[in-house]
Amino acid sequence: MNAPNASGQRLLRALDAVTAERAEDAVLSVRDLTVRFRLRGGRTVAAVTGADFDLAAGECLALVGESGCGKSVLASALLGLLPGNAETSGTALTDGIDLLAADEKTLARTVRGRRVGLVPQSPAAHLTPVRTVRSQLEETVRALTATGRRARRKAAEDAAERAAFPAGHLDRYPHELSGGLAQRAATALALIGGARLLLADEPTTGLDRDLVDRTADELRRHADDGRALLLITHDLAAAERIADRVAVMYAGRIVEIAPAHRFFGPTGPRHPYARGLLNALPEREFTPIPGMPPELSALPEGCAFAPRCPLATELCATRPAFTAGLACHHPERPRA
């Protein structure tokens, strides 16, 4: 890519200033987050590479991308829940704690549930099948706060109410709940500790469209209440409904971060992969991106999207830096 001219450099400096301002009031500030899995035989899976983003209170950032691009691994890294063969580097700061460097005791006592709440991918699997919703909520209250029995009961009921879980269903077992109510029960568990950061990992998977919309709207409400929400999803319609910004991941890297109104609006995203994702939607052009993503254990030196990219040139044999929200040598011009 040509070096930016003077006005381009001014724009980049202005964007850097905005980023710095964001970093200061960020609930989560991620820099150069990298996760490698070591496999037998010395192979390495580059699951996440160099992720950089900030997330402010009241903001929803949707992390989107095809299956296997590293979204869930990124979320697991933030919760300290990676398996033993994972190696992480970089920083992920929330409330002065580096989630990547914190030991298990700190994560268990001060992070999970208290600073970071997880809305899981599969609420039915997340809930204990042999206990009622009320008893699971009360147990979580007990684990997070040293309150007496009555206060526990009240805190559990308050969390259920915040998650729009009906009080009349609190004494039910998970198998007696619909998919939507199981999702709300799991969200109530995530809200109990008053965490400022919510990670929602594919919270709408397996739900019908109505329920997707309702679940997404409820998550948005928690952001509007002042929480920072990282929504991990392959569901672009859910992202369009509630996100303020969209981060697109490809082969373990964030390739574009854009305001949602620009991403989904007439201007559109600038990275050819992000455009391809949108154009693949049935309600748009319904044209799939040709080819397949690369193996994360055998990534090319240059841009990982180049073999599938209609705009690729020899320049793309060199990896594009992530600058001003974009990693591409040939970003598409905004549509007029």
Ligand SMILES: Nc1ncnc2c1ncn2[C@@H]1O[C@H](COP(=O)(O)OP(=O)(O)OP(=O)(O)O)[C@@H](O)[C@H]1O
């Ligand atoms: N323990 C592990 N050892 C080796 N590779 C792993 C391990 N866990 C995950 N991976 C690999 O890391 C990559 C990223 O996986 P991840 O689950 O984050 O993708 P994703 O974008 O969340 O996909 P999906 O939308 O299907 O959930 C995949 O190639 C996966 O096979």
